[in-house]
Amino acid sequence: MTLDTLAPPVFLQDRLDHWAQHRPDAEAISFGEVSYTWGQWRPRILQLTEALRAAGIKRGERILTFDLNHLAIIELTYAASALGAGTVVGNYRLAPSQLSYVLTDSAPKIVFYGAELHSVLETANAETPLPRTIVIGGENDEFEAFLASGTPAGGDERTVGKTDEEVHPDDTVLVVYTSGTTGTPKGVELTHRSINMHSVVANHGLGMGPEDVSMVGMPMFHVGGSCYFQVGVYAGAKTIFLREASRPAMMQAIADGATHSFIVPAVIQAVLAGGPHAAAAFAPIKKIIYGASPMPLPLLSRTLVAWPNTELAHVFGMTEMSGIGTMLQDSDHRNPSRPEILQSVGRVLPGVEIRIADPFTHEVLPAGVNGEIQIRGGQNMKGYLNKPEATANSMTADGFLCSGDIGHMDDDGYLYMVDRLKDMIISGGENIYCPEVENALMSHPEVAEGIVMGVPDPKWTETVKAVVVRAPGSTVSETDIIAFCRERLAHYQCPTSVDFVDELPRNATGKILKRDLRAPYWSGHERNI
Structure with a gap:
């Protein structure tokens, strides 16, 4: 049997069902010291589905997880999807005010959170009252007991934990908030x-x-x-x-x-x-x-x-x-x-x-x-x-x-x-594409990392600024960087100034936060690209 011969999955749990039936003894997942075969993992998710049902989670509603990567996040996503409910996966690096925004916007019925993030959640609670909360991991773990409260998966296999009949393929499964590198995060609904x-x-x-x-x-x-x-x-x-x-x-x-x-x-x-x-x-x-x-x-x-x-x-x-x-x-x-x-x-x-x-x-x-x-x-x-x-x-x-x-x-x-x-820089009517300039910048042997961005300029509206992390031991100067770029790029594309930093700000997925770097330069200006 090859993947091409299998029926395309309609619901998120379909392939879990398939592998649990056809390869029950093969290892499906390992997370730290925990591992399950397909045949072992599927009953946990069936039971968790019933625990969410008993907790009142209904089609069209949402739960929220707030933790570093944890097996519970995956299991909850599968379990909630079988009820037609969505899982909001919160960014564990959010500040309390940012988390409060996500809580208000997504209105989850239950929040499952990592024990080490309790203080962030508690501070966010001062701004946005929380619904029911359940701790994942730590000495006071509540997740395993919550899962165990579901109808045992050894019950009627025709109904226990299965995708409800009224659930539609276009029901929301995940709500993933955009990183917010260019503005207020938006909750993207994936089905x-x-x-x-x-x-x-x-x-x-x-x-x-x-x-x-x-x-x-x-x-x-x-x-x-x-x-x-x-x-x-x-x-x-x-x-x-x-x-x-x-x-x-x-x-x-x-x-x-x-x-x-x-x-x-x-x-x-x-x-x-x-x-x-x-x-x-x-x-x-x-x-x-x-x-x-x-x-x-x-x-x-x-x-x-x-x-x-x-x-x-x-x-x-x-x-x-x-x-x-x-x-x-x-x-x-x-x-x-x-x-x-x-x-x-x-x-x-x-x-x-x-x-x-x-x-x-x-x-x-x-x-x-x-x-x-x-x-x-x-x-x-x-x-x-x-x-x-x-x-x-x-x-x-x-x-x-x-x-x-x-x-x-x-x-x-x-x-x-x-x-x-x-992010495109428009200087004196010329379109400047940052990656082209950054490739030239990064080819300098004394540049460990570097980005370019547009900053205000009274003559050209905006001009190119480079932000550079020097290679270890380097003393490369602003003049050196600009001259190096001018040998490789059109004059209008080259940085007119260079800032040196110890590291570039990034979000949790590795994206450089250009908006944070640009903000001080555009403060007080009508245009902030």
């Missing part, structure tokens, strides 16, 4: 249909099967964690689930047989910075999928040299499409006749439509012309929670999702992501 379709699409490129082992270290509040997790379940692969994507934890998972993982470029950089031993520990992995933020070409070159036998796959995706939609395969990475495609995010995966269009008129643009990347397919979101106007504005009349990303396609169908629409 049974969209998540399952993403698993089908993604695995066309990943090629996972029951013999593989998926390492999941990205946080569950990011689709690179929550929806990537589902690809492994779809494929019947064992999942090694990490509390955090620390280098030692990932090295141990690879030693334990992990074959596939999705990680962000910042993690790759950290691994390579760990020296030859750390790089060698990652060498056995079969396939590394990277995305969520740009990979500077100098770092990519180092990665290709460090792991010659590991397949690399660069992907483009977003929360609103449940994950990824394009992939640059390893054969593309190592194709000496087409070095330019290393700057692309690959080609569209089967089941996804992508076009380049004018961001205002939605007129489709020809190959090679930059415009907005727009996506259509079954993996697109249901919409933004409680924001019908924002939902409507995110879609075209013919059903394409407006990504807010600028890019173009070449004649061979390779997609090049040039910049975020809101």
Whole structure:
């Protein structure tokens, strides 16, 4: 039996049912010291479904989890989905006021939270009264007792824990809040249909099967964690689930047989910075999928040299499409006749439509012309929670999702992501795309990390500023950086000033918070891009 011969999953739990029936003794999941076979794990989720039902959770309602990666988050997502309820996966790095916003916006019926995050939740409670709370982990763990309160899964298998008949494939399963790098976070509603379709699409490129082992270290509040997790379940692969994507934890998972993982470029950089031993520990992995933020070409070159036998796959995706939609395969990475495609995010995966269009008129643009990347397919979101106007504005009349990303396609169908629409710098009427400048900046041997952004300028409206982390021991100056860029770029593209910092601010998924860096410069100005 191959994956292609199986009926496509309709509900989130369908593949759990399948593997529990056909491979009950195969290991499904390991999390720390806990591991379950498919046959062991499925009854826990059935029982948890009944515990949520007994607690009054109904179709259309929501629960919220607030913790670092924990098996309970996955189990609750499955269990709630069988009732037609959604799981809001809270970002454990939120400040109390931010958490209060999410609580108010999503209105969960129960909050399941990690014991170590009690103080954050308690402070948030002063602003937004909490519903029922249940502690996950620690000395006062309440989750296991809550799960045990459900009807035992050994009851009537026709009804216990199964997906309710009134549940629809377009019911919300996950609410994932956008990172807020460009404004107030929005709750993206992902459904049974969209998540399952993403698993089908993604695995066309990943090629996972029951013999593989998926390492999941990205946080569950990011689709690179929550929806990537589902690809492994779809494929019947064992999942090694990490509390955090620390280098030692990932090295141990690879030693334990992990074959596939999705990680962000910042993690790759950290691994390579760990020296030859750390790089060698990652060498056995079969396939590394990277995305969520740009990979500077100098770092990519180092990665290709460090792991010659590991397949690399660069992907483009977003929360609103449940994950990824394009992939640059390893054969593309190592194709000496087409070095330019290393700057692309690959080609569209089967089941996804992508076009380049004018961001205002939605007129489709020809190959090679930059415009907005727009996506259509079954993996697109249901919409933004409680924001019908924002939902409507995110879609075209013919059903394409407006990504807010600028890019173009070449004649061979390779997609090049040039910049975020809101990050593009317009200096003296010239469009400046940050990644092009950043690639030049990062090629300087004394630059460990660097970004560029637009700052106000009385003559040109805005001009380019670089923010740089020097390499260890470097004393490279502002003058040196500007001169280096001017040798490689048009004058108008080059930084006119450089700030040096010890580290760049990032969110939990590795994205650099340009909005935080820009804010002091645009304070008091009408325009803040």
